[in-house]
Amino acid sequence: MLPVDISTIKRRKSVRTFVNGPLQEDHRQMVDNLVAEKNEAPGPFGTSSRVINLEISDKELDRMKVSTYGMIKSPRGFIVGVCRNDNKELIDIGHNLEDIVLRLTAAGLGTCWLSGTFKRADVLERVDLAEGELFAAVIPYGYPSEKKRFMESLVKSSARSHKRKPVDKLFFRGDFSTPVEEAEGRGLKDLIESVRLAPSSMNKQPWRVVLDQGMVHLYLQRSANYISDRFGFDLHMLDMGIAMRHMEAVCDIHGHDVEWLFDDPGIVMRNDGMEHIASMDIVGLPDD
Numbered sequence: 001m002l003p004v005d006i007s008t009i010k011r012r013k014s015v016r017t018f019v020n021g022p023l024q025e026d027h028r029q030m031v032d033n034l035v036a037e038k039n040e041a042p043g044p045f046g047t048s049s050r051v052i053n054l055e056i057s058d059k060e061l062d063r064m065k066v067s068t069y070g071m072i073k074s075p076r077g078f079i080v081g082v083c084r085n086d087n088k089e090l091i092d093i094g095h096n097l098e099d100i101v102l103r104l105t106a107a108g109l110g111t112c113w114l115s116g117t118f119k120r121a122d123v124l125e126r127v128d129l130a131e132g133e134l135f136a137a138v139i140p141y142g143y144p145s146e147k148k149r150f151m152e153s154l155v156k157s158s159a160r161s162h163k164r165k166p167v168d169k170l171f172f173r174g175d176f177s178t179p180v181e182e183a184e185g186r187g188l189k190d191l192i193e194s195v196r197l198a199p200s201s202m203n204k205q206p207w208r209v210v211l212d213q214g215m216v217h218l219y220l221q222r223s224a225n226y227i228s229d230r231f232g233f234d235l236h237m238l239d240m241g242i243a244m245r246h247m248e249a250v251c252d253i254h255g256h257d258v259e260w261l262f263d264d265p266g267i268v269m270r271n272d273g274m275e276h277i278a279s280m281d282i283v284g285l286p287d288d
């Protein structure tokens with residue numbers, strides 16, 4: 001399997017139109033292996049969230065287009081993320097699904113996170129849920145098509161998908177009153193870019209990060225104009241798991257062991273819409 005590197009993180013973009021044709025056998029096998037691997041490896045909180053691979057036959061393509069409100073065309077399958085309505089489980093499933101997204105990207109496949117624009121009832125016809133479980137998200141996958149549809153351009157422009165907040169709005173040093181203007185050191189630069197370029201629901205980029213004494217503290221910043229629980233669970237928790245997977249990927253690239261800590265570091269938060277999610281020691285990330 002191809003490794004995830006910084007260029008994988010930079011290259012990943014949501015793909016909503018796929019080439020209409022089968023996957024190569026080695027890619028089909030890779031998807032199965034990734035799903036099996038994720039179901040053995042819990043996320044950072046060690047919960048029992050799970051992923052399922054739903055392959056799509058040619059006969060089902062039209063129906064699946066309808067199931068995604070026309071948003072997704074010709075995917076070869078969907079990875080379905082299942083968990084309970086619990087923030088730790090949602091972070092874990094966000095983390096594990098994003099690991100699959102990055103590894104498929106590294107192999108040249110396209111993906112798109114869907115939490116809103118898919119009909120949960122249609123997935124329910126093919127996947128059994130246990131008591132208390134929900135579909136947090138589905139990830140259609142396939143080979144990206146060169147041709148972009150009007151619908152796709154419309155979604156991208158309404159979510160302003162190509163835009164990212166500047167570094168000094170997301171990253172701080174010591175506390176929230178000191179924005180980071182520019183990161184020093186290769187490790188830190190990669191870490192910052194990996195969070196900034198991550199996908200997030202409606203591209204809200206709700207991550208805020210404080211760098212302090214060799215530690216990096218990840219926070220959630222809710223926005224007043226965004227209802228993150230409109231499907232009955234907190235979509236932002238998926239965004240948080242995604243950022244954690246990107247931070248881990250950078251540590252893996254630089255050979256740095258990851259250990260997540262969940263105790264609140266006690267940094268004064270700017271407002272009520274913030275919460276501490278997790279922290280990580282980054283002493284040893286290359287600073288040349």
Ligand SMILES: Cc1cc2nc3c(=O)[nH]c(=O)nc-3n(C[C@H](O)[C@H](O)[C@H](O)COP(=O)(O)O)c2cc1C
Pocket residue numbers: 012013014071112113114115116117118137155159160161162197198199200201202203235238239242
């Ligand atoms: C948790 C989550 C849920 C998302 N749900 C949807 C969705 O329902 N429909 C959709 O078209 N895009 C969805 N997206 C994709 C985002 O709009 C996209 O990641 C963001 O605009 C950034 O664009 P990019 O992925 O091309 O970098 C979702 C992304 C995330 C992380």
